[in-house]
Amino acid sequence: MRDRLQELKGDKEQMEEIMQLNAQGLHCPLPVLKAKKVLASMVVGQLLEVSATDEDSVRDFEAFTRSHGHLLLKSWQANGVFVFLIQKGETS
Amino acid sequence: MTLNTYERCNPQMRGLDLLQKIRTDFIGIDTHYTLATAKRSKRHFLDSAASTLMMKTAQATAFEFLNHYSNTHSITHFSARISTEAYEWAHARILSFLHADPEDYTCIFLGSGSTSCFNRISKIFRDLKPDQNTVLISLMEHHSNDLPHRQHHDNVFHIPLEGEGRHMGHLNMIALEDLLQKYQGDVSYVAVTAASNVTGIINPIHEIAQLAHAYGAYVVVDGSQIVARQSVNVGHNVPHSRNIDAFIFSGHKVYAPGSPGVMVVRREVIQDVVPTNVGGGMVNRVFRQSYEVSPKLPDREEAGTPNILGAITLAAAIEVLDRIGMDIVSKEEERLLQMLLLGLQDIPEAIIYGSYDLSRYPRVATVAFNLAGFDHGLLATILNDYYNVAVRNDCFCAHPYVREMLLQELWDLDVLNDLNQDVFDHLDQEFIKARQGMVRVSLGLYTTERDIEALLAAICDLNSQHDFYAQQYSYQGNGVYRHNEFQPNHTSLFHPQDVVNFFLKNK
């Protein structure tokens, strides 16, 4: 029981940390594959911010999050960099 | 050799009879190679979508013509007149084959394949409609019907296809209309392939033309994969809005290696556009400071000495196709295509790309697939080295289309690291490159059931011996595999100098 509580506390701390992934300069499918790897180490509900320069990543992250049960909360573009804010879902 | 003499040679033969008769009349149909097993066997050539073998009748026509060969820019002597007439016949022959009225259309020979024509047409439209700077192309285009438009226009948008991922079908007409509406007034033209060089899936080009014309856009059709396989009607459709404004293909895909690229284009589109290639043969008068471009088509677009021999070879091949009848050609192909698709569907590890519901999405006889557990480069190399089956692999110059079909499979891969670090990224990129591609099988007039059976048997055989084959090869990077021991010296099989030596020795 104590262990479980500790685990939940740890999860909560981890949950609050927004993970960052710099996928700039990489081309499809690498930005998504790297994001997939980071997402695997995260807890459900935690946030990941990915930055990428490949234009295809806009469509790719939409499709990937949809098909892999994550939530694409927000995406925006600034100075040629695309940023995606993803919340880890249950199903992955 | 003129059309009349040629007709006298073999006046009766038509249809399926003619097809059966010439089926084995292709150069290279009997080519043998020694394999990794040390056995010598006949090649199964299943790479016709890249380039076809040469039709012997076309080669014979070219050979005969060489007795009269002369530059078409010479005009007086016998040979010059024969050459000029034969070259003009080649233009006319292609127009009539494609149902394009010479009053409305002209046929232009350019470069060594369709790529030169796409570059030219893109520039023509840029000059004709400088204020319309948007081009719509389908997601399934070959790079040659994509990059030239990007070079000459500010905006090129890809029209999505029906369906998703590996099950995609032809161009999505609703998406096309949405784009035409969204960019109304800015769309110069829509450029689509008649059939994909990856999956063979056919686009409804006349419906596309009708829709594009309703929005004031022209239509360019890439006919590279359809001309040798199905009947094409460029300019005799009802209503006229279904006609094609520019139709482009490569002669080397129509049983005539060494022949030029072909553009059949509406005269109205091209008549007043200033040619980009200038030189001999396209001017009326030249002064020290100025020159007067000939108004005559196709001359004004064919600067310099044309590929006379290639054009005549191509027109001769087309003459034969026309005598067989394209309906018969396509029916024969469909029979073999069904056999191939059914055979592949019987192999559980085979993944076929593009919808293969032929009633909904008809295709020409081209199929791209992968075999679970084998990288595309490894599979194609084993098929070659052990089974003498010649296929193409990789992305077939259609990266956006291939990537879209592979996306879900690629997302299932596991990369080495989650950080952006050059050394790992390089390894990851190599790892992906080996898996980012397919193997493509494509048929031609000379393909037989035996070729398809050999391919299917080879796939089953190698599939049951994965570990053995995997051990025989090393990965070379860039998607390429090489056998550890079997590395034949290709120049010992053919080298131009050896042939020269042979002929000179026998002088």
Ligand SMILES: Cc1ncc(COP(=O)(O)O)c(C=O)c1O
């Ligand atoms: C559909 C398609 N379009 C264009 C091309 C380019 O033709 P070429 O290389 O002869 O210029 C090809 C050749 O592979 C093709 O298959």
